[in-house]
Structures are given as C-alpha cells and as structure tokens.
Amino acid sequence: MRKNMETLRPMKNKIKIFRAMHDLTQEHLAQAIGVNRQTILAIEKEKYIPSLNLAFKISRYFEVNIEEVFIFDEKTPTITQT
C-alpha cells in the first residue's frame, strides 16, 4: 500500500530571503511567475512543495540556480504525502 504513495522529503527554500533582497512582495512575485499569492505564501511556509517547473520559474526569476533557492534536506525524515 505504501509503495503506491508519493514520498516527499521536506524541501527548504530561501524565497523569502531572495524576495527581501530584491525588495519584492509576495503579490509581485506571484504575478511575475503566474501563480496566486497564496501559493507563494504556502511555498515559503513549506506547506506546499512546488513542481519542478515552478521551482525553475522562481529561481530563473531571481537569476540564480535552483539549488540556491531550494534546498533538498536529506537528513530530515521523509514525509508521506498521499
């Protein structure tokens, strides 16, 4: 049963820091990459892990590599997302 479940590791991110560096509001960033402001908030609060596509869009917007914005934390226990 568990084999069919999507397992995700917690993904930390520095969106808030990059936003502060670029003096951007969540609304501005959301509009720039074509999502809702609530989605940016959910990503920042680590409630939602963005798709690879969205993660690339965010990092490209800040003109940095994806790994500078999103940190894959292997030491943190796995969360099972159904």
Add this chain to the structure above:
Amino acid sequence: MKKNTFYLIFGCIAIALLAIFWYSVELHTPLFIEIAFIVGIVLVYLAKRNVTDILHDERDMKITEQATMRTMQIFWVVFCAFSILTVMEILRVPTFSRSTLTFRSQDILPPRMIGYIQLGLLCLMIFLYVGFRIYYAKKYGDFETDEE
C-alpha cells in the same frame, strides 16, 4: 469577463433553475427540469471559461485533484452498495424455493424511498467534497497567516 460578472450569471442561472424546478413539479414533467439542469450547467461551464481574473495555479489544481479523488474513493463504495440493492430490487433476486427462506418482502425499497436515498447520496457527495477541499486547502497552506 470579470469574476463578479460570472458570479452574477451563476446566481441568475441558479434562480432560473429553481423556478423551472418548481414549474416542472407543478406540471409533473421531470424531463423539463432535467434538460434545463444540463443546459444550465453547460452555460455555467461556458461562462467560467471566459473569466479572466480567476487564476488556477498548480497548487489549486492539486487541492481540487486530491479532494475529488478522495470524494470518489468514498462515494463510489456507498453508491455501489445502494445500486446493488436497487438492482436486486429490479431483478427480484435472489429467490429461494424453500418456504423457510422466503423472507423477502414485496417492497424492500419503495420507489419514493429510492428518490430520498439518491437525494441523500447527492448531499453526501457535496459534503464529502467540501470537507476534503477544506482539509487539503488547509494542508497545502490556504489558511496560513501572512505577516506582510
């Protein structure tokens, strides 16, 4: 089209459907409301396609997808159980030859009761969907407070 215009159209369609439903009951013609209901839903879908200021991003889609999947997972079991009962009622099976086993009454499920149960199932589906939608919206950070 602005989303407020869409909500206005949606409200008008709902009121029109309610009036048609009442008229249909008065005339004892269920076909009238059935056709109107399908036309009404098609109109709502067409109107929704033209709304420009509602943005459905990947998180919204994920919430909708998860809520729909969970609703269907529960609903199909309940619906199947009810359907098996009604099919048995239609086919009049099983029947046993021995008199000791002829416990089946003539009307296990009267037609009026089937209507009430179907109405209950419809309400169950709506409540399940809304419940799961709230649950997944909360899980994916919809009710997070913002410090900005």
